Amino acid sequence: MRRTATLLLAALVALGACSRDRQQPAGQGETNRRASTLTIKGSDTLVMLAQRLAEAFMHKNPGLTVQVTGGGSGTGIAALINGTTEIATASRPMKESEKAQVQARRERPAVEHAVALDGIAIYVHESNPVPHLTLDQIKRIYEGRIKDWSEVGGPAGRITLYSRENNSGTYAYFKEEVMDDEDFDPRAQTLPGTSAVVNAIAKDPRGIGFGGIAFGSGIRTVPVKKDEQAEAVAPSLETVTNGTYPISRKLFMYTAGEPTGIVAQFLEFALSPEGQALAEKAGYYPLRPTAP
Amino acid sequence: METGRAPVARTEATPAALSSSDARLRRRKAVDKAARWVIAAIASTAIAAVALIFVFLLREALPIFTSSTVHEEVTLGKMLFAQEWRTGEPPYHAWQPVSKVPKYSLLPLLVGTFKVAIIALLFAVPVSVLGAVFTSELAPRRVREFIKPAVELLAGIPSVVLGFFVLMVLATQVQDIFGFQYRLNAIVAGIGLGLTIIPVIFTLSEDALTAVPPSYREAAFALGASRTRTAWSVILPAASPGIFAAIVLGFGRAMGETMIVLMASGNAAILSWDPTLPVRTVPATIAAEMGEVVVGGPHWTVLFVLGVLLLGLTIAFNGLSGWYVRRLRAKLGGSA
Numbered sequence: 001m002r003r004t005a006t007l008l009l010a011a012l013v014a015l016g017a018c019s020r021d022r023q024q025p026a027g028q029g030e031t032n033r034r035a036s037t038l039t040i041k042g043s044d045t046l047v048m049l050a051q052r053l054a055e056a057f058m059h060k061n062p063g064l065t066v067q068v069t070g071g072g073s074g075t076g077i078a079a080l081i082n083g084t085t086e087i088a089t090a091s092r093p094m095k096e097s098e099k100a101q102v103q104a105r106r107e108r109p110a111v112e113h114a115v116a117l118d119g120i121a122i123y124v125h126e127s128n129p130v131p132h133l134t135l136d137q138i139k140r141i142y143e144g145r146i147k148d149w150s151e152v153g154g155p156a157g158r159i160t161l162y163s164r165e166n167n168s169g170t171y172a173y174f175k176e177e178v179m180d181d182e183d184f185d186p187r188a189q190t191l192p193g194t195s196a197v198v199n200a201i202a203k204d205p206r207g208i209g210f211g212g213i214a215f216g217s218g219i220r221t222v223p224v225k226k227d228e229q230a231e232a233v234a235p236s237l238e239t240v241t242n243g244t245y246p247i248s249r250k251l252f253m254y255t256a257g258e259p260t261g262i263v264a265q266f267l268e269f270a271l272s273p274e275g276q277a278l279a280e281k282a283g284y285y286p287l288r289p290t291a292p
Numbered sequence: 293m294e295t296g297r298a299p300v301a302r303t304e305a306t307p308a309a310l311s312s313s314d315a316r317l318r319r320r321k322a323v324d325k326a327a328r329w330v331i332a333a334i335a336s337t338a339i340a341a342v343a344l345i346f347v348f349l350l351r352e353a354l355p356i357f358t359s360s361t362v363h364e365e366v367t368l369g370k371m372l373f374a375q376e377w378r379t380g381e382p383p384y385h386a387w388q389p390v391s392k393v394p395k396y397s398l399l400p401l402l403v404g405t406f407k408v409a410i411i412a413l414l415f416a417v418p419v420s421v422l423g424a425v426f427t428s429e430l431a432p433r434r435v436r437e438f439i440k441p442a443v444e445l446l447a448g449i450p451s452v453v454l455g456f457f458v459l460m461v462l463a464t465q466v467q468d469i470f471g472f473q474y475r476l477n478a479i480v481a482g483i484g485l486g487l488t489i490i491p492v493i494f495t496l497s498e499d500a501l502t503a504v505p506p507s508y509r510e511a512a513f514a515l516g517a518s519r520t521r522t523a524w525s526v527i528l529p530a531a532s533p534g535i536f537a538a539i540v541l542g543f544g545r546a547m548g549e550t551m552i553v554l555m556a557s558g559n560a561a562i563l564s565w566d567p568t569l570p571v572r573t574v575p576a577t578i579a580a581e582m583g584e585v586v587v588g589g590p591h592w593t594v595l596f597v598l599g600v601l602l603l604g605l606t607i608a609f610n611g612l613s614g615w616y617v618r619r620l621r622a623k624l625g626g627s628a
Contacts (some may be wrong), residue, residue, distance in 0.1 A: 071583055078587045098586065158473055165559070165580045166390040181392045186400070189476060189558035189570045192580065204475055236352055 037065045038262045042076020042089035043169050044193075046251055049116060049282040050089055051272065056278060057269050064262055073169045080254055081105050086263050088254040091118065091169025108257030113268045116279040116288060119240040119248040120174060121221040123198060125205040130154035132223040132232035133158075136247055138178055141208060144185030149206065161188035161289045162197050162209035170194070173249045190221055212283065240285045251284065349603060353584050353596035354367070365590035371398045371597070387561035387572065388580065396594045400561040404571040408553055409546040411482025412489055417539055420490045422495035429523035440498070444534040447491035455555035458484035463556060476558035478571040489542035496541065497557055500534025501527055537616035544609030548602060550575040574602050
């Protein structure tokens with residue numbers, strides 16, 4: 001059995017080596033690709049939305065094929081750099097270093113297209129009566145400087161921190177916007193997805209977590225105050241699109257160079273009222289200017 | 293192939309026939325040699341695969357020594373020793389690879405890996421070794437024929453399913469009983485891991501116990517020892533190097549196991565031996581972070597360094613275990 005596993009691994013390594021070799025010339029060879037196929041790769045947050053957009057797009061434009069794969073924002077951007085995808089989806093803005101790599105490898109600048117809005121909700125256990133939290137309190141909780149629920153208006157009890165894996169767009173966004181790029185308390189447990197966080201908090205009365213605005217049983221989303229004086233705002237369609245909810249983010253699609261042909265067609269569709277309605281159906285929020 | 297010429301071989305030994313049989317012999321030797329080469333080549337595929345994997349890992353990990361872009365973020369020294377990450381604070385170890393100042397300290401991950409593996413052993417060793425003693429020495433044949441395949445069946449449970457069970461059911465039970473602050477912690481993950489290494493330790497221990505020559509048993513019975521006494525005081529000590537090898541192998545397996553710890557350990561890189569805290573292990577780190585890193589970047593390189601380290605440790609433990617098995621064989625061969 002061990003030997004079979006080793007052989008399998010060897011096969012995987014060989015495959016990996018092959019795909020690497022193929023990636024090198026892809027930057028130049030992509031013009032040869034059929035103009036009727038479009039590949040989208042990237043953020044797991046955006047897979048659902050991209051998939052729905054792709055289905056509707058293919059339905060409207062028979063003969064065109066759109067392939068959607070996930071893997072994460074970083075994976076999608078890496079694929080854009082290597083030229084193996086036309087559109088990279090990302091739940092965080094591209095880093096400067098990544099933009100430079102796109103410019104270097106593809107000889108065109110990375111172009112950003114915001115396609116939808118997403119709010120990050122703060123969850124606690126349903127039995128936790130804490131009325132609201134300020135951004136600063138959330139930050140200090142995740143830094144490990146506030147350790148007990150009684151310090152923020154809750155019942156006495158040590159706070160258990162739930163975070164996301166450090167490769168997720170949600171993690172990067174939270175770290176940047178809420179944490180001011182400070183480090184998380186090492187005791188923060190990292191879980192692999194919003195549903196894992198929701199599930200963990202539903203089982204932990206002292207837990208706190210963050211993730212996409214989701215509805216699960218056993219948890220409560222806590223209204224957030226921008227600062228001590230501001231009003232507490234609960235995340236909803238209205239508060240995210242009008243910008244009053246303090247923790248909301250844009251979701252992006254990136255292309256190398258200004259989009260042309262099928263890529264431009266697809267992006268146009270994503271931003272059309274029909275595409276934005278699909279974004280809403282997938283659990284996100286339409287961008288303000290194009291909101292119906 | 294040779295059948296067509298077979299009748300020739302039966303003709304009388306004229307000089308011509310002799311020389312033709314000579315040629316045949318040479319041909320046959322050549323075929324033999326070729327076949328041996330082919331078989332050897334096939335047999336060494338597995339070894340070649342391991343070697344290739346190692347080469348591949350090393351190639352990706354090497355920039356830790358050579359690349360200046362990697363050195364801007366991390367060096368091997370920074371991974372090994374506590375750093376003064378915040379000015380004015382004493383140096384400490386931290387694993388925060390996505391950060392303004394990326395922190396890649398190895399120690400929290402290594403401590404986590406060993407912590408979980410040791411807990412897994414504490415749980416699995418008594419169960420599997422005592423189980424093996426019972427099955428091989430005390431149980432009636434019928435029971436033995438049931439227990440052995442049943443335990444081996446445990447090895448067939450996909451680790452992701454075990455992880456799922458630990459995450460959803462066991463973690464809550466354990467927290468309810470012991471009242472831990474953290475539902476997912478090293479103890480819970482260690483128990484899950486223990487379940488995966490029980491079949492390994494059980495099977496190998498059982499083999500080691502069965503391999504003890506019957507003369508030992510007969511001698512003990514002749515001296516009037518009971519079955520239990522024989523098993524405990526004669527067979528178990530005689531088989532102990534083999535059992536030790538099984539435990540070492542199980543330890544190696546526990547260190548490398550990924551899915552269960554990824555799901556049930558809480559994955560927090562805390563530098564502490566406290567078993568009630570969440571824990572982040574080396575394999576879980578690789579699995580969780582590999583999918584998103586910039587290809588060829590510092591983080592990528594560091595993950596491959598972790599891979600080399602893990603493979604090295606596992607090979608070392610497997611080698612240690614193999615060496616002990618050989619020692620056991622030599623010992624029993626010499627005294628039997």
